[in-house]
Amino acid sequence: MTAPKLFDLVDGKTRKVSFSPMVWRAKFALNHKKVAYETIPVTFLDIPVLIPKTCPNITSPTVPTMQISGNEGIQDSLAIAEYLEKTYPDGPSIFGREKSEKNLQKFFDSYVSSKLHPVIQRLVYIEMYEAQDDDNAAYFKSSREKSGGNTLENLGGDPNQNIKELKEHLGLIHKALGSGEFITGEQPGWADFTLLAAFIWFNSFSPQKFEEGVLNAFGDQVLRNYWQKAQALIH
Template sequence: MSIKLYDLAGIDDRRFSSNCWRTRFALLHKGLPHITVPKLFTSIHKISGDNHRTLPIITDGKTTISDSWAIVNYLEAAYPHKPSLFDKQDSLKSYSEFLQHWSLKAISFPLLQIIIKDIYDRLDPIDKPYFRATREKRFGKTLEDIVKNSEDNVEQFRSGLNPLRVSLKHRNFLSGKKPLYPDYIIAAALMWPRSMSPKQILHEDDTLNTWFKTMLSLYEGIGSKQPKEWVGI
């Protein structure tokens, strides 16, 4: 029986959620048969009532789990005979947990202040009132005001990614010789703007851009085949 992954979708079936992409990459890495089910923000509650309010959610037989970190730990425990996302190293698991928290502060939150209006523009019309109301309440300002200084914020964002560039200076992947969960965390974060914003977050000659192209080509190019806004990648 295939695992079912409930995945956040925008217009044109854009699968844009970085949280969901972490789980999708994890399933692909472990070679686990699965299907993805597109869901809108406003239909998440229909999956299992109020028990789970955010995506990703997976169902594996009678087991239902939400939260990408909980899911990856479940997959490692439930399928130990499949390729490990942490290469069976506790140190790499700890690094992954740190990187996931770091990416929320250093990547996801700054990105949101750059692309939040672009995201809104590419949501299903049904989701737009919910998205605008909840995000404007969170920030205390309109979506338009949030992105008012987005050009300046892009430069600051690029500078904030320097630790990743240093890590890739002498290795092919953040995990070393092969892609593992740390690479999927960052690749998933970049799938978000690639899918939903025309703003070129990475320069063409950026080390991260080269690495990201490699990540997009994995698993028969699953990442590269997704609807996108970026030019050339």
């Protein structure tokens, strides 16, 4: 079997910073299954051009998309993780062996996507814009302003209010991590991958706000220890 190829979103300026939370979910899943893979770095503007060229079955391209045998592409982070779980059943499980575990992890995934992603997005709109080259910056600004119905600055809102809201949403997670384990116990799983991927996205664009809004949010070491332990999984 040839190594799968993962389209990986990078910044327009250096083309080196891999920041997409959804791509990171897929990378964690690949690493967890110990599957060797290649990455194809793409900027926002490369996505609609390069993905359908390589994987003609993908007609509304987004990242992550993973090219498997032939030119077939699998799109969507959860679909990629489910494909890996099915294709490599003997490796460590991503979702847990019981259906109930998978259901709970999908619930956690929804919590991260619906509660943490919007507030992190507001906190890093400007930094994401500034990390792009001219063409990607123009695309990022116009696409987000069109869908959000406001300027990037206004979409970002009040940073202090955002940090406060982030802390509120992290409260239950902080409590769950108090045991010192991963969300899924001794071994990390899909729930951890969704959370850590969101942290990577935030930290890539604003290490300072990440420090304040996540690592220092609760006046103890719980989230810092979790982040530190997770570094071994980030590659």
